[in-house]
Amino acid sequence: MKPEYGLDFFKRFDIVMNALDNRSARSHVNRMCLAAKVPLIESGSAGYLGQVTPIFKGVTECYECQPQPAEKTYPGCTIRNTPSEPIHCIVWAKHLFNQLFGEADPDEDVSPDSTDPELRGEVSLDQMLKQSTDATGNVCRISTRLWATQCGYDPQKLFNKLFGDDIRYLLQMEKLWSRRKPPTPLQWDNLPDTTACSSSDDSADSGMLDHRRWSLDQCRRAFSDSVGRLKARAVELSEGDHLVWDKDNDECMDFVTACANLRAHCFGIPQTSRFNVKAMAGNIIPAIATTNAIIAGIIVLQAFKLLQGNSEECRTSCKQVFLNKQPSSTKKLIIPAQLVGPNPKCYTCSSKAELYVALNTKQMTVGTFEDKVLKEQIRMAAPDVELDDGKGTILISSEEGETDSNRAMHLASLGVTHGSRLRCDDFLQNFQVTVNIIHDENADGTGIEIAGDVSQLKPDNDVVDSNNHKDEVESKGQHGFDDTSDDDLCIVEEDDDDDAMEIDRKSLKRKVSDDTENVNVKRSCVVID
Template identity: 55%
Template sequence: MAINPIMMTNTDLVNSKIDLDTIDVSNLNRQFLFRKEHVGKSKALVAKESAQAFNPDANIIAHHGNIMVPEYGVDFFKKFNVVMNALDNRAARNHVNRMCLAADVPLIESGTAGYLGQVDVIKKGKTECYECQPKAAQKTFPGCTIRNTPSEPIHCIVWAKHLFNQLFGEDDPDQEVSPDTEDPEAAGDAGQSALSAEAEKDVAGGIKRKSTRVWSQEIGYDPAKLFNKFFRDDVKYLLSMENLWKKRRPPVAQDWNEVCQHSTETSLESESGLQDQRIWSMSECALMFGKSISQLKADLAARGDGGMLVWDKDDEAAMNFVTATANIRAHIYGIVTKSRFEIKSMAGNIIPAIATTNAIIAALIVMEGLKILSGNFEKCRNVFLTRQPNFRKRLLVPCTLNPPNPKCYVCCEKPEVVVKLNPKHVTVKILEDKILKGGLNMVAPDVEVDDGKGTILISSEEGETDDNHDKPLATFNIGDGTRLKCDDFLQAYEVVITIKEVEKLENEAEFEIVGDLESLLDQVAEKTDEQKKAESKNGVVAMEDEDVVMETTPTAGTKRKASQEIVSTPKKPRHDDDVIVL
């Protein structure tokens, strides 16, 4: 953990640490401040106590909270001399980046991924910001692959997580798990044959007329009926889409009674010490499917508020459900099955964390922070920790700081982007949630149409523009060339969006952000020779961001995203989920 700066001996220095997270058992293997007795407690508070055990004179203020709230606004960031990030999700990193730019406070980004690590120094007007280079998009898979034709374990794991949400979480239509009848590869025979008579008379017959969640509740989350719906009847329906199986192995439907006839309670309880490493048999998967559903049903009932469950890789029942479900689906499609340990790593996008790597990166953060605090910013460097020594036999490779990208849509003087979309189909809600918050990383956007009338399209004031949500943009005369003035008061960030009207986009996408964002791709190659050598000769690899299971927040005085990718290309490796500000 990048916690070391808290142990500085300067008693006049105020250190603040902000973290939304609590300590989990899985956190204990990659840092030195948490112990088993701390599990369940606030990371920020325990980190403060542990650091002060080393240096009781350290002035540390712990904040157990979310960095992306108004309480930690620009004025809060301005109180500090430097901000240090160690976040594990892109949304928080983007936010802290913008807060530090708005407050004109130097930011030290950091990240680790296995044996790799990176520290980056960011200062407004002098260096690239976190968003100066485009970040690789989160890996996604076509819906028809997930629903109809999985070919890899990860496809089955994504499907299993979607099924969890359909049954116990948010019933999101974008995470539908039933066969995709509009699969273009089916070339017309999808939907031509209805569900077989066998499926029609079974419990699955009504599922197509109501949500999975409602139907599951009506049958009392009966494991046998759920199993037969998803692993027998849906598979038989997929087999009726014959074009899908002309060049690939067809799936094999499974029946609950046949699979469970050899299962016993003791089979899952044997070899308990190796349980996570062992690959369960099909009968064991079916048994765990039923047990986990019963537990999750009880967890849902215990809420007593008609709410929903949120999938968490560290929740035993949720993880057992995904493991069993993914392996059953993998077996049906002839895909190799995985252990619970392997599935947990893939389902949570977990990059192994190594305590020594974290310690090295934490020390580098402190060294760069000391340069800033002593007024020697010109001596700051971006530093890569590589897996193999470079041609100079170095594992640590310092690189000069890159100047700001003049076309960055965040830190340039007048940020502008172009968005391709069909205003007849894209609603105001899609603009807010998927384009502004998802694509442009805003938190609480306000949008005004630049039409001379001051039409307010989106307001961050609760309820003020809710009536606009379901209206297509065309309703407000938004078309080709329309300019939208967008700002986020929390981030002190403004951007102008120019609409490029198109009838249809590739892959049936709802929108595409282009313009200056697209031109940033050309900037990736324009690096110093020193940086190129660090990347090409030293085994530096781009790492994917971890899924955001819980938001972490920076420490006092900082709103910035941590964990920059290990490469200087647009991905940031994960570090622990903390932000420290001095």
């Protein structure tokens, strides 16, 4: 998040109108509006369906009051070794984009996975290291980005490695192909003159270009052009910065479409049009202009009520509005409904926001806790974490370099055990939550289970010392956080708890400036799209 779009930015407005298409952005705007005490009109559409919901702090549900459906995930070995559906290739292509140009994640490696459980020792160590040693015999394992940098992001070399060498490497894993059709490598200067694979999509032969299936030669040209353009953009970035994949950016879409279809050809998977790749890669349902126009009109009508009336009148006159595909029993397509009150167990807007996290404190590192729990699951942007041990031990600081030495340390080594309470504060979002730790001896170093209610967690009773901490186990919420889906519509708010921070973080804790409460431009609004 850019600093200029922090809390002070949102406090300038009397109303915020939301038209976003992904959960992370919705959650962020939700928290910003709650912190700034600015009404939010949340909206969204999915094909013929739509929803508009005014959100008032402390009066209505907030966007995160109810659990959201989880997005389907795929095993890493399927993505890297044995794709069988177009979506597997699209996910792989998005991972490749991040490995080459974006924020690289070790969990999104695109190279063949020699640890695939199906192999069962089929590939010997000599085979795995055959092409990865230098002249002295030392193992040379380098990242995809470093290799690409060393070859100057040459499209031909990248192509031959990703769709030729890596595929031939997979063929060495014979166990994988005992009951599957083995993949076919591609070579830059020797492509079959065919469309990648047949498809049942009749729109491929007519209509707009985005609805047509590309030939392998078109995929190769799109790959070469997009790599060159993305490389040029990456060179202009400041050190440490990276590109972000965007479904509305032509270079990003061309790259993912080309890579996904080239990989699909290798594995005998039907090719996908650029239009459908965009829908699947962006986790979106293609927009219908009429639906969007109706939803936009309803947003404006709700905004008029907010801007013309006093706050109490607005909170009774404003409605949650749904747009249906088929008429209701009363023969209506547009259905108004009363606003729903806040969920007292919501971890975002309740006055005492608390979560319970089951994990193995002896194996999970502070860095994994920050990345996987705080940032990925709870969606914090710049967390500060303090152990509630009476001494104010700082585990994580948003100040650069302050707690880097802690990242590789296990939680238990820093005093985090079963029953520990961690005070987590996000300065940028003005968001605080207390995380209660439930030690799970059976979990590995990355396994986590998160819930707002301790009754949802199932720690190993043999290793949990309930006598020492039973008084700390209370029900604080009702829903978990496995919520990576991007196509949800919901509502937003937060409680008025200006005293949430009980402990001074001293030099490591930044303060919100005293004059932020006075920043307010009357009768102003912003549309976030």
